[in-house]
Amino acid sequence: MRRLARKGANTATLCALSIFLSLLVPAQATRSPDCGGILTPSGLSYLAQVSKPHTENVLRQDLVAPTAPDLLPSSPEPSRKQINSVKVTELSLSLIPDAGLRLSVDVDLDVTPAPSSNKAMRLSILADLHLEMTPEGNLKLVTSACKPTLEEQQSTEDTESKSSSSDMDKEINVNKICPEVSKLLLFPNEQLMSLTAQFPVTPNCQVQYLPLAAPVFSEQGVTISLQTTFQVAGMAIPLPVSPVPFSMPEPVSSSPSHLTLAFSEHFYTSLFFSLEMAGAFNMTIPSPLTTAAMAQKITQMGSLFQEDVPVTLQAVFRSSPRMVLEEGKAALKLFLTVHVGAGSPVLQSFVSVHVDMSAGLLLSVADTQMTISAAAIEDNDLSLAASNVGPVPAALLEELLLPTLRAEVPAQLNEVLSEGVILPHISNFTYTNVNIVIHKPYVTDNVTEARPQEEKPFADTQDDISTLL
Numbered sequence: 001m002r003r004l005a006r007k008g009a010n011t012a013t014l015c016a017l018s019i020f021l022s023l024l025v026p027a028q029a030t031r032s033p034d035c036g037g038i039l040t041p042s043g044l045s046y047l048a049q050v051s052k053p054h055t056e057n058v059l060r061q062d063l064v065a066p067t068a069p070d071l072l073p074s075s076p077e078p079s080r081k082q083i084n085s086v087k088v089t090e091l092s093l094s095l096i097p098d099a100g101l102r103l104s105v106d107v108d109l110d111v112t113p114a115p116s117s118n119k120a121m122r123l124s125i126l127a128d129l130h131l132e133m134t135p136e137g138n139l140k141l142v143t144s145a146c147k148p149t150l151e152e153q154q155s156t157e158d159t160e161s162k163s164s165s166s167d168m169d170k171e172i173n174v175n176k177i178c179p180e181v182s183k184l185l186l187f188p189n190e191q192l193m194s195l196t197a198q199f200p201v202t203p204n205c206q207v208q209y210l211p212l213a214a215p216v217f218s219e220q221g222v223t224i225s226l227q228t229t230f231q232v233a234g235m236a237i238p239l240p241v242s243p244v245p246f247s248m249p250e251p252v253s254s255s256p257s258h259l260t261l262a263f264s265e266h267f268y269t270s271l272f273f274s275l276e277m278a279g280a281f282n283m284t285i286p287s288p289l290t291t292a293a294m295a296q297k298i299t300q301m302g303s304l305f306q307e308d309v310p311v312t313l314q315a316v317f318r319s320s321p322r323m324v325l326e327e328g329k330a331a332l333k334l335f336l337t338v339h340v341g342a343g344s345p346v347l348q349s350f351v352s353v354h355v356d357m358s359a360g361l362l363l364s365v366a367d368t369q370m371t372i373s374a375a376a377i378e379d380n381d382l383s384l385a386a387s388n389v390g391p392v393p394a395a396l397l398e399e400l401l402l403p404t405l406r407a408e409v410p411a412q413l414n415e416v417l418s419e420g421v422i423l424p425h426i427s428n429f430t431y432t433n434v435n436i437v438i439h440k441p442y443v444t445d446n447v448t449e450a451r452p453q454e455e456k457p458f459a460d461t462q463d464d465i466s467t468l469l
Helices: 008-022 041-063 166-171 174-184 189-196 265-277 291-295 299-303 394-417
Strands: 035-039 083-096 100-114 117-133 139-155 160-164 198-202 205-211 216-218 221-232 259-263 283-290 310-326 329-342 348-366 369-387 429-438 443-452 465-468
Touching (some): 083 216, 283 291, 291 310, 348 429
Antiparallel strands (some): 283 310, 443 465
16 A cells, blocks of 8 residues: 655654755745736626626615615605615726726616605716735725716606716715725625635645735736745745746737636746655655565575565655646656665665656646646656665666556655645635646646636636646
8 A cells, every 4th residue: 555654753854854954945035926817808807797796785785774875865764665676787897007997887776765756776886996915915905986976767668868966966975885895896805815825735735825016907907926935834935046037928819818827837846845845755665576576686685684575665855856848748857766675664775776757747727726646657767876785787676666666656646736736716716617738838727617606607708717837
């Protein structure tokens, strides 16, 4: 049975040693992004579309309520019947480059200003919004400007015309509508705060995405730069310095993408480095060989073991794994030292071998998790590192060890990676129907649907999330 060597006292020792060694690695002196996202104009349109039911519910609670007379303070009848129904007819979000967003909402109201009389009213809300960073590092949606207007609707059999009522405009309590206008959208500030939550990678390793600055608004969309941090056993891991500065790629103008998530190659380097520091990749691998079987090939082993006992392989990384991208293909370079021995609980090693392997990688996204799984070993190089049984030819080592390593190393890597890595997202949103295309040097995830978890999917909606390395 496969098992990972990361339990009990050995785990604590390995973790402490790994953390100590990580302090010797040059860390980033300044904060710099390694991933980010772009919400495109089509994504804003989709967000407005899925926000309409939420907006209607919020307005209905605010207007059809005992405090509704605040909206029409001069109305003589301070009861729930003042505003009988609320229906959002139009809701749109548009970009204001270098400034923020413009929210436009049209709401039909059925108003009872006096007993036995009803009026159809149109409430229009025009608000400018922008995103700020709080001192705690969270994003906050802030209202820059807000103007609500109220118009009486007069209809005939064939047409409907609007007659503006300055008296009604004056009766609107702006202080009632505008301070909470941002809550009309589906991502109130409580959900924006979830973007910076810590997400588990393994039981003792967490990932966190931190905004480096307030988002930038342009004709291409809303762009946010993020820095990824990893924690092991509650301690932040100093990460290696990225050799190449990362900036968000320009979105493809012809793409129907609603959202582009971009991850630099350094993001994956940091991920694997943190898992290594957590001891997640230290492996104990059972071998089908026994000491007697190996003694037939390596004669000096006969003097080490008087009894025939199973052979065990212990593999540790002598250097951090590295992802390599080519067109249509991703691979993980592994740099292992494998100790070959017998005995339990302390392994009596008689041969140590350096093994360099390249494992094909499969990438997928389900819900908000990106899964990385190792496929077959595509390339390998093996050399003798140390021996207590004299010289051992490389060809013999390959014959004895490679079949087991080629089968077990990907399997045990997948035990670690099976839970996936949670992508940056706000709570209650999920990504589905993802098609991943690997380029050099980036990966694109095409998501045909990204929706609130509580909502049913919209027909004919195409939302793309592009994840680029």
